[in-house]
Amino acid sequence: MSEPLRLGIAGLGTVGVGVVRIIRTQAALLEARLGRKIEIAAVSARSKSKDRGVPLTGYGWEDDPVALATRDDVDVFVELMGGEDGPAKAATEAAIAAGKQVITANKAMLAVHGQTLAEAAEAKGVALKYEAAVAGGIPVIKTLMEGLAGNQITRVMGVMNGSCNYILTRMETSGKTYQDIFAEADGLGYLEADPQLDVGGIDAAHKLAIISSIAFGTRVDFDGIQLEGIERVSIEDITAAADMGYKIKLLGVTQMTGRGLEQRMQPCLVPETSPLGQLEGGTNMVVIEGDAVGQIVLRGAGAGEGPTASAVMSDVCDIAKGSAGPVFGQPAAGLATATAATSQRPAAYYLRTALVDKPGALAKIATVLGEAGVSINRMRQYEHEAPEAPVLIVTHKTTRAALDTALSAMEDTGVLAGAPVALRIEEV
Amino acid sequence: MSEPLRLGIAGLGTVGVGVVRIIRTQAALLEARLGRKIEIAAVSARSKSKDRGVPLTGYGWEDDPVALATRDDVDVFVELMGGEDGPAKAATEAAIAAGKQVITANKAMLAVHGQTLAEAAEAKGVALKYEAAVAGGIPVIKTLMEGLAGNQITRVMGVMNGSCNYILTRMETSGKTYQDIFAEADGLGYLEADPQLDVGGIDAAHKLAIISSIAFGTRVDFDGIQLEGIERVSIEDITAAADMGYKIKLLGVTQMTGRGLEQRMQPCLVPETSPLGQLEGGTNMVVIEGDAVGQIVLRGAGAGEGPTASAVMSDVCDIAKGSAGPVFGQPAAGLATATAATSQRPAAYYLRTALVDKPGALAKIATVLGEAGVSINRMRQYEHEAPEAPVLIVTHKTTRAALDTALSAMEDTGVLAGAPVALRIEEV
Numbered sequence: 001m002s003e004p005l006r007l008g009i010a011g012l013g014t015v016g017v018g019v020v021r022i023i024r025t026q027a028a029l030l031e032a033r034l035g036r037k038i039e040i041a042a043v044s045a046r047s048k049s050k051d052r053g054v055p056l057t058g059y060g061w062e063d064d065p066v067a068l069a070t071r072d073d074v075d076v077f078v079e080l081m082g083g084e085d086g087p088a089k090a091a092t093e094a095a096i097a098a099g100k101q102v103i104t105a106n107k108a109m110l111a112v113h114g115q116t117l118a119e120a121a122e123a124k125g126v127a128l129k130y131e132a133a134v135a136g137g138i139p140v141i142k143t144l145m146e147g148l149a150g151n152q153i154t155r156v157m158g159v160m161n162g163s164c165n166y167i168l169t170r171m172e173t174s175g176k177t178y179q180d181i182f183a184e185a186d187g188l189g190y191l192e193a194d195p196q197l198d199v200g201g202i203d204a205a206h207k208l209a210i211i212s213s214i215a216f217g218t219r220v221d222f223d224g225i226q227l228e229g230i231e232r233v234s235i236e237d238i239t240a241a242a243d244m245g246y247k248i249k250l251l252g253v254t255q256m257t258g259r260g261l262e263q264r265m266q267p268c269l270v271p272e273t274s275p276l277g278q279l280e281g282g283t284n285m286v287v288i289e290g291d292a293v294g295q296i297v298l299r300g301a302g303a304g305e306g307p308t309a310s311a312v313m314s315d316v317c318d319i320a321k322g323s324a325g326p327v328f329g330q331p332a333a334g335l336a337t338a339t340a341a342t343s344q345r346p347a348a349y350y351l352r353t354a355l356v357d358k359p360g361a362l363a364k365i366a367t368v369l370g371e372a373g374v375s376i377n378r379m380r381q382y383e384h385e386a387p388e389a390p391v392l393i394v395t396h397k398t399t400r401a402a403l404d405t406a407l408s409a410m411e412d413t414g415v416l417a418g419a420p421v422a423l424r425i426e427e428v
Numbered sequence: 429m430s431e432p433l434r435l436g437i438a439g440l441g442t443v444g445v446g447v448v449r450i451i452r453t454q455a456a457l458l459e460a461r462l463g464r465k466i467e468i469a470a471v472s473a474r475s476k477s478k479d480r481g482v483p484l485t486g487y488g489w490e491d492d493p494v495a496l497a498t499r500d501d502v503d504v505f506v507e508l509m510g511g512e513d514g515p516a517k518a519a520t521e522a523a524i525a526a527g528k529q530v531i532t533a534n535k536a537m538l539a540v541h542g543q544t545l546a547e548a549a550e551a552k553g554v555a556l557k558y559e560a561a562v563a564g565g566i567p568v569i570k571t572l573m574e575g576l577a578g579n580q581i582t583r584v585m586g587v588m589n590g591s592c593n594y595i596l597t598r599m600e601t602s603g604k605t606y607q608d609i610f611a612e613a614d615g616l617g618y619l620e621a622d623p624q625l626d627v628g629g630i631d632a633a634h635k636l637a638i639i640s641s642i643a644f645g646t647r648v649d650f651d652g653i654q655l656e657g658i659e660r661v662s663i664e665d666i667t668a669a670a671d672m673g674y675k676i677k678l679l680g681v682t683q684m685t686g687r688g689l690e691q692r693m694q695p696c697l698v699p700e701t702s703p704l705g706q707l708e709g710g711t712n713m714v715v716i717e718g719d720a721v722g723q724i725v726l727r728g729a730g731a732g733e734g735p736t737a738s739a740v741m742s743d744v745c746d747i748a749k750g751s752a753g754p755v756f757g758q759p760a761a762g763l764a765t766a767t768a769a770t771s772q773r774p775a776a777y778y779l780r781t782a783l784v785d786k787p788g789a790l791a792k793i794a795t796v797l798g799e800a801g802v803s804i805n806r807m808r809q810y811e812h813e814a815p816e817a818p819v820l821i822v823t824h825k826t827t828r829a830a831l832d833t834a835l836s837a838m839e840d841t842g843v844l845a846g847a848p849v850a851l852r853i854e855e856v
Contacts, residue, residue: 022578026579139570139575139576143575146567146570146746149458149742149745150450150458150738152454292734292735292737293729293735294734294735296566296727297725298727299703299726311721312578313577313720314578321753323574323749323750331463
C-alpha cells in the first residue's frame with residue numbers, strides 16, 4: 001500500500017463540491033482501485049463560512065489559493081476556480097513551481113496560456129491534467145490522448161456547449177425565438193455569469209482549441225478559431241432546416257489540411273438522422289475520426305456537479321497510479337505552431353432568402369447562382385402571402401468563395417426582399 | 429529518450445496485420461507521442477510464406493507462439509491468435525511466466541480464464557491488457573477503468589456484436605427473414621467461422637463478462653450470464669416492434685443488485701429514438717452509467733482491421749509510457765465472486781400472439797393478463813384474414829414471474845392460435 005495522495009482543492013463551487021463529495025463517499029472504492037487513499041489536505045474558496053452541503057471539517061483552509069498550491073502537505077493542486085488569468089493562473093503557476101502535480105477544469109486558462117503552463121509543468125516534471133476542461137464527464141482528453149494514440153487523427157467535431165444546444169433544441173420544440181429561449185435559459189441558471197461565453201461560442205471554442213492541440217500536435221491556438229455564436233440563428237432557419245431534414249447545431253470542427261489547421265466553431269446544419277443531429281438538450285457529443293479507428297462518437301453530460309467531478313477524479317486516479325505524460329500528448333516545447341487556415345474545401349450550403357413576389361424572380365436567383373458556379377441540389381418555395389416569397393435552397397458542394405460571389409450577385413438582382421442567410425452543411 | 433519497446437506479435441490475421449501496418453506507417457508519430465520507438469522484434473503465425481500485404485522482413489520469426497512469448501528480445505507479447513484455450517492460452521501463460529508484458533484481443537480466453545491469468549500477471553508484476561477484446565476500436569476498457577474511475581458504476585449496456593446488429597438491421601430494412609439475412613451475412617464474410625459465436629450471443633457475452641468484472645469488482649463470470657441469441661427473432665417481431673416504436677437489439681446488460689450480479693445478453697426491445705435504438709448495421713455501442721457521471725454513450729466500429737488494431741495500439745502506448753494497473757481494475761486476488769442473479773426487477777414486455785378469430789377471444793386474453801397482475805399499456809389488433817387474429821401487447825412493468833404465469837394462463841384459455849412471443853423492453 002502506497003502513501004495517501006493528498007489534494008489541495010481551490011474553488012468550492014459546483015465542481016469542487018462534487019469532487020469533495022466523491023472523495024468522501026467513494027473512499028473505499030477509490031482505495032480498492034488505486035491501492036492508496038485519496039485525501040483532501042486543504043481547500044480554498046472565497047467564503048469559509050458558506051454552507052455547501054458537504055462538511056469541510058478536518059481539511060486545512062487557505063484564503064489564498066497560491067498558499068494552498070504550495071503547502072507542504074499537498075501533493076496535487078486541484079484548480080477549480082476558473083478564469084483565464086487572475087488567481088487561477090497565479091496558483092497554477094505557483095503549484096508547478098513548487099513541484100506539485102496539477103489538475104484543472106479551466107478551459108479558458110488552457111486555451112490561452114496552455115503552452116506556457118505545459119512547458120513549465122514539463123520542465124518541472126509534474127503532471128498538468130484537465131479532463132474536466134472539455135465536455136464535462138465525457139472522457140474526451142483520455143480517449144484522444146491514450147485510447148486513440150495509435151491513430152493519425154483526421155478530424156474532430158463536437159457539440160461542446162450544452163447551453164447552446166439547449167437553446168437551439170428548445171427553439172425547435174417550442175417554435176419560440178432565440179430571444180425568448182435565451183431569457184428562459186438564463187432564468188433557469190443554464191448560462192454563465194457572462195452569457196456571451198456560452199452563446200458567443202467562446203466556451204466551446206476554448207475546448208476546441210485544446211482538442212486541436214492534442215489531435216494535431218500543435219500549440220493551442222484559440223485566436224486561430226473561426227468563431228461565430230448562435231445569436232443570429234433565427235427560429236425561421238431552425239424551422240426551415242428541419243423541413244429540409246437538418247438540425248442547426250453550434251458545431252466545432254477541427255482538422256489539419258495541407259494549408260494549415262482549420263478550426264471552426266459556428267452554427268452549422270447537420271443531417272437530422274446523424275448522431276450529432278439527434279443530440280438534444282444540454283448533452284454534449286464529440287466525434288473523433290482517426291485513420292485506423294474510423295469514427296468514434298462519445299456522448300454524455302457536458303456540465304454539472306457529478307459529471308465534471310467525475311472527470312476531475314479520472315485525473316486524480318491517473319496521478320495516484322503514476323500515469324502521466326506530456327500535457328498535450330507530445331512534449332510541449334516541440335509542438336508546432338499551427339498555421340490558421342480558413343476552410344476552402346467545398347461544402348454544401350443552406351440558403352434562405354425571400355424574394356419580391358414578381359414573375360421571374362426565382363429564375364433570376366437560379367441564374368446568378370449558376371453563373372457563380374453554385375449548383376442547386378434542392379429548392380423550395382413555400383406558399384406565401386404577397387409581397388414576399390420565402391425561398392430555401394440547398395446547394396451542391398461549392399467553395400465559400402463561389403458562394404460569396406453568388407450572394408453578392410443575388411443582392412444585385414434587385415429581386416431579394418431581405419438579406420439571405422447562408423449556413424454551412426457539415427458532413428458528419 | 430528511453431529504450432525502444434520491442435513487441436512479439438503472435439497471430440497475423442486481420443488484426444495482427446493491422447497492428448504491423450500502424451507500427452510501420454506511424455513510427456514517427458508514435459515516437460513523438462511516446463518518447464521512444466515501438467519495434468517489432470518477432471512475429472509468429474501459421475504460415476510464414478503467406479502474402480499478407482505488409483512486409484515482414486527484419487522481424488524474427490517463430491513457428492511456435494510459446495517460443496515467441498519467451499524470446500529475450502521481446503518486451504511485450506501481443507496475442508492476436510484467438511481461441512479460449514490452445515496456443516493462445518499456452519503462449520500467454522508462458523509470456524507471463526517469463527515476465528513479459530502481455531496484450532491480447534482474446535475475449536474468449538479472458539472470459540473463461542481471465543481470473544487465473546490476471547492473478548498470474550499481477551503476481552509477476554506484468555501488465556495484461558485487452559482493450560481490443562471489447563467493442564473493437566471503442567475505448568470501453570479505458571473509459572470504464574480509468575475515465576470513470578471515480579464512479580460507482582450502476583449499469584452497463586451495449587450492442588457489442590456487429591454481425592448480430594447487421595442481421596437485425598438488415599431484416600428490418602429488407603423485410604426478409606432471419607434465415608435469408610443470416611445466409612447473406614455469412615456470404616459476405618461477416619460471421620465467425622463458427623457463426624454460433626455471433627448469432628448465439630456468445631461472443632458478445634464474452635465481452636459482457638469482462639465488462640462486468642471491471643464495473644463491479646467481481647471475478648469474470650461468463651457462466652453466470654443469462655444468454656439468448658438472435659436465432660429466434662422473427663421478421664414478424666421486428667416489424668411489429670417497429671410499429672410500436674421499438675427496435676429489437678441483441679443487448680447486453682450488466683448491473684449489480686441486492687441479490688447479486690445480473691448479466692443478461694438477449695434480444696430486447698429498445699425505443700427507436702434512443703441512441704441504442706438508432707444504432708444501425710455493424711456499429712457497436714456501449715452505454716455506461718455511473719453515480720457521478722450519469723450516462724456516457726460510446727459508439728464506433730466494433731471490428732475490422734483498423735479499429736481493432738487501434739485498440740491494440742492503445743495498450744501498446746500505455747505500456748510504452750509505463751501506465752499500468754490491476755488487470756480488472758482492482759487486484760485480482762481480492763475480486764469478489766459474484767452471485768449470479770436473474771432479473772426480478774419489473775420490466776415492460778412486448779407480447780405477440782395470434783388468437784383464434786372468435787368473439788370474446790381478446791377479452792379472454794385481457795382477463796388472464798389482469799388476473800396474473802399484468803397490466804396492459806398498449807394493445808393492437810391488426811386487420812386480418814380469418815382464422816387467425818394477430819395481436820400485439822405492450823405491458824406495463826411487471827415481473828417475469830407474473831408474466832410467466834400470464835403466459836401459461838393464456839395457453840389454457842384455448843383461444844391462442846400459436847405460441848406467444850415475449851420480449852423484454854429495456855429502459856435505456
